[in-house]
Amino acid sequence: MTNSLALVALVVASYTAMLASATSFNVGDDQGWMTGVDYTAWASGKTFAVGDKLVFNYATKEHTVTEVSKKDYYACSGNNALSNDDGGLTNVTLTAPGTRYFICNVTVHCTIGMKLAVTVAGGDSPSTPPGATPTGAGAGSPVLAMGSVVAAAAAGALIKLALH
Numbered sequence: 476m477t478n479s480l481a482l483v484a485l486v487v488a489s490y491t492a493m494l495a496s497a498t499s500f501n502v503g504d505d506q507g508w509m510t511g512v513d514y515t516a517w518a519s520g521k522t523f524a525v526g527d528k529l530v531f532n533y534a535t536k537e538h539t540v541t542e543v544s545k546k547d548y549y550a551c552s553g554n555n556a557l558s559n560d561d562g563g564l565t566n567v568t569l570t571a572p573g574t575r576y577f578i579c580n581v582t583v584h585c586t587i588g589m590k591l592a593v594t595v596a597g598g599d600s601p602s603t604p605p606g607a608t609p610t611g612a613g614a615g616s617p618v619l620a621m622g623s624v625v626a627a628a629a630a631g632a633l634i635k636l637a638l639h
């Protein structure tokens with residue numbers, strides 16, 4: 476009985492931690508960071524929050540994750556890059572509200588569409604009024620909802636066990 480009690484407590488603790496943690500987005504989902512993917516479509520309908528993470532997966536040195544200004548994003552210019560990586564796995568944590576711009580700086584890749592703009596909700600973002608709770612549209616929402624249900628069920632089991 477002690478073991479199952481500990482297990483239930485562990486489950487509750489891990490789901491609670493998951494609920495509090497930020498969402499990690501795999502850019503391009505299974506396709507990753509490559510040419511031929513519409514990243515504007517990928518980003519649309521997703522809600523990005525401060526603390527969330529973007530994970531770019533790509534073939535090492537075949538692409539870059541280059542963060543640029545809005546102007547350079549539209550110009551596909553990596554000449555004044557804010558950051559640059561070609562290591563094959565680039566993690567970007569969204570630390571503040573606002574829009575961030577990423578391009579691939581390899582030959583014509585950006586020009587043919589390998590670029591991503593992500594708007595992080597919060598602050599002065601007009602698309603997310605203060606106090607608004609994103610529901611459904613965010614990629615993380617179904618998982619979080621499921622986590623809540625499991626956490627609630629586990630909490631119920633914990634109470635039952637405690638009563639015995």
Ligand SMILES: [Cu+2]
Pocket residue numbers: 509510537538539579580581584585589
């Ligand atoms: Cu590329």
